Amino acid sequence: MTNSIAELEDAACIFIIGSNTTEAHPLVANRILRAKQKGAKLIVADPRKIHIAEFADIHLSHRLGSDVALINGIMHVILAEGWEAKDYIASRTEGFEALERVVRGYTPEKVSGITGVPAEQIRAVAEAYARSASSSIVYAMGITQHTTGVDNVKSLANLAMLCGRIGVECGGVNPLRGQNNVQGACDMGALPNVLPGYQKVTDEAARKKFEQAWGVALPSEVGLTVMKMMNGLHAGSVRALYVMGENPAMSDPNSHHVREALSRAELLVVQDITLTETTEYAHAVLPGVSFAEKDGTFTNTERRVQRVRKGIEPVGDSREDGWILCELSRRLGHAMELEPASELMDEIAGLTPSYGGMRYDRLEAFGLQWPCPDAEHPGTKYLHKDKFARGRGLFHAIEYQPPAEACDDEYPMQLTTGRSFVHFHTGTMTRRSPSLDEEQKDPFVQMHPEDAEAHGISPPGQVKVITRRGSISLEAKLSARIPKGMLFIPFHFAEAAANLLTIDALDPIAGIPEYKVCAARVERE
């Protein structure tokens, strides 16, 4: 998030797009509902009438994957009405002319044809977002999990900059991250192109710094992303895969392809706290520990580095994940000392500019938000104040592109996937929690009653959902919250795994798969 969770409460306008906030991030949703109580305008753009849409002043039910067109349409209205932040654009941004040229073509009427949203609604959203005292954008994987994921995010940044909403209190472009420490894993360089602190592996000076600290020469070529690792296993160019605390057999798109890849690995090592769908293919399984059994830090979605404290001893003969890594590293000839977590953070702080002032004694209370470059720095509530990280904020002129897989006679419906309020990701935690399991035991597909009727489906009844990748059987739940022609399946359930159906088409820049839309059909069982 460019801004902080608490700031949402005081925003005058909140625009949620591609985030099922009350189900997936309930405590952020709390803030948004409080803002609403204080009189904020709430806009929710989601094809489904998700729970938080019930509280919205405007709910846009745009077609899956039509986000760029929708946002361009909103910007078209803002420019046509002269509501843009002219001084901000002139003094803080660049590339505006190119944006203006592209956006000119996206009239509300044209955009209505692409998105299915009435032109009047597009105008109303433009007015609310541009003319409120402060406006904050909130998004999640509904924006990013598309072949145009990067375009979608850049479009939101365009909209925010157009109205001078970045670098100000209660504004910003705010992704809600789905995993407790996905922010931290990125910050720490668990990515194929960057070292800790987003220092590029191709940057010789950055590499030198780490080479000196670790006493070893480092590789300079960008590595493989997860999907390319799977392709490498298929092709035989990757022979060994080490998986720590992930479940790619369930979480990755087009699971048949992924499971075939895992089965071809000469060596698959899985370090986890339970058996998973992925350990079925493993040659070695190393039991790590949960968050309750170790000291460390997580970094949340608002960049806050927070303490994790050990409450109990490791279960059975399981071991701290750091110990396992240090033992293996030593055996491979690179000694990493297993220091106390606080000393490891000192090492990280010395090598990672945005974490330069992170020390455990300073994190004790409620953590610190990066960038926090030195020991005196109080942390950063919101980013890009007075100046963007790159200097001037860069507008990107972006044309709408449809999703990778179009509907046809054989697969006439659109399938999307996501989370439910009670379960988490591949269910390795929540489905092993008796209280949560009790709330929702079985997989289901949500579909519109009229679609069900057209297919002769009357619940409770099992249906088969089929795509070009595979098919699964599960219960149909009828709801008018979902538009006609669309299916929604939560991806938590191994016995009807949604990712057997999803397409592994990727965003060309981020490599993120298009989980949010593919072509499907449904049949009565």
Next chain:
Amino acid sequence: MRYETIPTTCSYCGCGCEVLLQVLDGELIGVLPSKASPINEGSLCIKGWNLHEFVVSERRLRKPMLRKGGSLVETSWEEALDEVAGRLAKIKSESGPDSIAALSSAKCTNEENYLMQRFVRAAIGTNNVDHCARL
């Protein structure tokens, strides 16, 4: 009886709600929301309130395992670590470091992620390290 509450951070989504682990005689028996937390201010969602349950699940792994004759068999740490390290070293020497890849974890701590990418880059010698940020 010894009852303690240990302040920590929830491990489900990215909100970063702060919780208190309730520990009785060394056993995790429940979770309470932190009232002073600037994020959750005394509230938790349904997942947060039940955060302790997966930790104490009977399905937790208790011993390292190696696949022998088609099935996973419990073994000692010494044997498991020697076996994994030995096979990684062999593959590295035969096909080079780029024939090895690793997935780090958005569930693990910053310190562990730091160690993982250091292990992959410095001990194995490849940048083939990623995690589920895209998933």
